Amino acid sequence: MSEDRSLARRVNCVVNGTAQAAEVSVRRTLADYLRQDLGLTGTHLGCEHGVCGACTVLVDGRAVRSCLMLAVQAEGCAVTTVEGIAPDVVTLHPLQTAFAKHHALQCGFCTPGMLTTLLEFLEEVPAPTAEEIRIVISGNLCRCTGYEPIVAATLEAAAVMRGGA
Structure with a gap:
């Protein structure tokens, strides 16, 4: 079954310091957007009900359960995943x-x-x-x-x- 394009919205956000823009289904979770669309698989999916905390990311500096947040809600936000917490590719946080x-x-x-x-x-x-x-x-x-x-x-x-x- 193909997605209804009328149920897609453009999302502009910054993920780990990089500007991202994409057409995203209004039903797509932030976790799925990060993992499937951006390939940032460090964000893990456990319970998918916001209970286990495995999917926690930072949105504008605040910890959120990305399995409970829709990708469209990240419009204009800065998202930091585990891949983005180190200051550079050589140095760990x-x-x-x-x-x-x-x-x-x-x-x-x-x-x-x-x-x-x-x-x-x-x-x-x-x-x-x-x-x-x-x-x-x-x-x-x-x-x-x-x-x-x-x-x-x-x-x-x-x-x-x-x-x-």
């Missing part, structure tokens, strides 16, 4: 470095959503407590790590981002 150091990822399925969720949080709370981190990631499900390595990595990344060692 301090949060990515800390995740690797503390083994805060195992299967890696939850990692993109964890990283984007934590990036927004660390912008707002640069010196978090372990308890604050646990609360902010409580909406992101991880079946492998037991969360403690994620908390430790986030505490270290926060210190680095504040200019500490």
Whole structure:
């Protein structure tokens, strides 16, 4: 069955620093647009109901579940996926470095959503407590790590981002 073109809208947004423009079905989720149209498969789809957090991306700096947001809602917005959080292709973001150091990822399925969720949080709370981190990631499900390595990595990344060692 082909898509009804009357149900398509032009979407102009910036994804990971690059301007994007496309005709997109009004029913297409932001997650599907990122993964299927732009090839940014770092955004993972888990439950597709906004519960697991695997699909979390930043839209204008705010963490959103891309499985619940329509692509047309990103009109005029800046979207950052896990592929866009590092400052360049050679250097990892301090949060990515800390995740690797503390083994805060195992299967890696939850990692993109964890990283984007934590990036927004660390912008707002640069010196978090372990308890604050646990609360902010409580909406992101991880079946492998037991969360403690994620908390430790986030505490270290926060210190680095504040200019500490």
